[in-house]
Amino acid sequence: MAISRTLDRTSLLRLTEGMVALPTLPLVATRLLRAVAQPDTSPDEIARILSLDPSLTARTLRLANSEFYGFPRRVGSVDLAVVVLGANPIRDLALSASVFRTLGEADGLMEDVWQHSLAAGVAARILADRSRYRLSSEAYAAGLLHDIGTVVLRQTDPDRFQAVIAMVRDQGQTIDEAERGLFGSCHAEVGAWLAERWGLPADLVEAIACHHRPDKASRNPELAALVHVATSLAERAGFAWPRGVARRPIVPSAWDVVHADERKREALLESLVEDVVRETERERELFAEFRGSQED
């Protein structure tokens, strides 16, 4: 495969601007993200936004009626579902459903990215709970979205993207080095650009931009570090992207988020692997049905 010309950043962004199939974050997910971030949003308001998306409404009702929540009677209305579930799981559901719509129906390569993303979201939530980070659902969202730029690069030029993966596998380059070499930009930068276009909160945009270099984050370094460590935890749990490539070391300053002694922190991450595997499986099942319910 001959990929001769390196794109520069400007032509890459110009190219992606013109893409017909640029991933879109459904309006409902964007609105839920914003609404849940406001402390004074009422359950009624959440229910109203949710009702705009029939497929998401169906998923929410199914979730509210699942054994996991153990509500004693059937949840038949969106209003009751919001009360039973709370706003955060609904926002997370909307967000993961949106990312799944973008990634989940693709071929094997994007399926790997989806599983890695889901596991990173779960891992970020587990780490956030452990480290008492104030918003574990924000950590989940950031983990879930951290590699979203990969979709853009792949869609922009699939052959060039294939060459990136080959360079990572055969020449031992990191994925961002290879992407910069062939695309003039990397998935973190492109992902942050996309997140900004989607109107996502600035902390999320920064966490996406800095997930490989959390030491560069200035706005919310804790979130960027959480996502960084979470992606490593996802890899330890068997959800690596790209698959079969040696794990990258954790940036030393990012370790602070796990609040553990230097000698114990590797063991601590290993002790969380089982939880990540179990919870990722559970969420995967939740979304496996989504393929069939997209036209609901």
Ligand SMILES: [Fe+2]
């Ligand atoms: Fe990445």
Ligand SMILES: [Fe+2]
């Ligand atoms: Fe990643």
